[in-house]
Amino acid sequence: MSDIKHTWTKEEILEIYNKPMMELLYEAATVHRKFHDPNQVQVSTLLSIKTGGCPEDCGYCPQAARYHTDIEGNDLMTVPHVKAQALRAKASGSSRVCMGAAWRNVKDGEEFDQVLEMVRTINKLDMEVCCTLGMITENQAQRLAEAGLYAYNHNLDTSEDYYKDVISTRAYKDRLDTIGNVRKTNVTVCSGGIIGMGEKLEDRAGMLVALASLSPQPESVPINALVPVEGTPMEEIERISIWEMLRMVATTRIVMPQTQVRLSAGRTEMSHEGQAMCFFAGANSIFAGDKLLTTPNPDVNEDMKLFKLLGLEPQKAFAKKEQPESIDEADSKFKPLGEKPRWTRPGHKIERNEEAKGKKAAAK
Numbered sequence: 001m002s003d004i005k006h007t008w009t010k011e012e013i014l015e016i017y018n019k020p021m022m023e024l025l026y027e028a029a030t031v032h033r034k035f036h037d038p039n040q041v042q043v044s045t046l047l048s049i050k051t052g053g054c055p056e057d058c059g060y061c062p063q064a065a066r067y068h069t070d071i072e073g074n075d076l077m078t079v080p081h082v083k084a085q086a087l088r089a090k091a092s093g094s095s096r097v098c099m100g101a102a103w104r105n106v107k108d109g110e111e112f113d114q115v116l117e118m119v120r121t122i123n124k125l126d127m128e129v130c131c132t133l134g135m136i137t138e139n140q141a142q143r144l145a146e147a148g149l150y151a152y153n154h155n156l157d158t159s160e161d162y163y164k165d166v167i168s169t170r171a172y173k174d175r176l177d178t179i180g181n182v183r184k185t186n187v188t189v190c191s192g193g194i195i196g197m198g199e200k201l202e203d204r205a206g207m208l209v210a211l212a213s214l215s216p217q218p219e220s221v222p223i224n225a226l227v228p229v230e231g232t233p234m235e236e237i238e239r240i241s242i243w244e245m246l247r248m249v250a251t252t253r254i255v256m257p258q259t260q261v262r263l264s265a266g267r268t269e270m271s272h273e274g275q276a277m278c279f280f281a282g283a284n285s286i287f288a289g290d291k292l293l294t295t296p297n298p299d300v301n302e303d304m305k306l307f308k309l310l311g312l313e314p315q316k317a318f319a320k321k322e323q324p325e326s327i328d329e330a331d332s333k334f335k336p337l338g339e340k341p342r343w344t345r346p347g348h349k350i351e352r353n354e355e356a357k358g359k360k361a362a363a364k
């Protein structure tokens, strides 16, 4: 890790981002080949284990209870249901299952115990397990690690400056604190963001500064393109072009050379040629499955056709880090503490979020 630069400035990152496209792609592809096998792509399946009804106000998210979207909410999935889905994902070439719950933060209790059991179950299928459950304490991160969690996802979403225009129910620092809690364990960090939310290029660079300055840098950085969903505050934002996505992927690859750069939401809008260029520019991970939590995603068979066409291979599970052991609840060193941490509630108002909330009230 010693030759990895952590002290990027926004200006330096923008200089890379704005290079002539061919130079940018060549530089990114060169870094990519130095640190990774360019023909291997890690494939994850995202599973929404608890959908909708979220108390947060993320302006891009159809799962926020306050917006009028047609997302059907569900209770926490059962362990056998999750196991069946994981087996299906494994059979179709995924090496990782990422379980997402629409929670603000994890609360100790039956539901978290059920998630821990899901982690043990999937780890025993010899698949990498990732969770994205909102903010967590150090003790909760330790309990997830003991259950055999491989990665925890907690996106920074955008720059600290623009965050205040996207979310008012928590602060950037809460995100960094959760990432810090995960880093106190053996669990790897997955953290990235979304472009195309109306942010400036400086915000894209600001997010990369925040991620690249983490030490170690996140093992995985998802780059999402906003998928505007009707009923959310961002429903009318125009989708970004493939060229912006390419620039973001290539810049991420250059500033975080060892990281797995993940093509995430927005892939349905990309042509095969566009995706191939992203792989060339350093993307080496995708989400598979027809849904990304709640937004559409390319069909698995389509992905496998593309892999064949490009000579890409799905990366084997635990290729980058050894499989964690799953410790049974009875032998666990970390018992629930029933903490009630004071995660921030900044309480400022975001006009477009308020308007979207108003539309829901009017529709009742």
Ligand code: SF4
Binding pocket: 054, 055, 056, 057, 058, 061, 062, 063, 064, 101, 102, 103, 104, 134
């Ligand atoms: S992104 Fe996550 S935290 Fe934000 S509203 Fe959606 S489910 Fe809730």
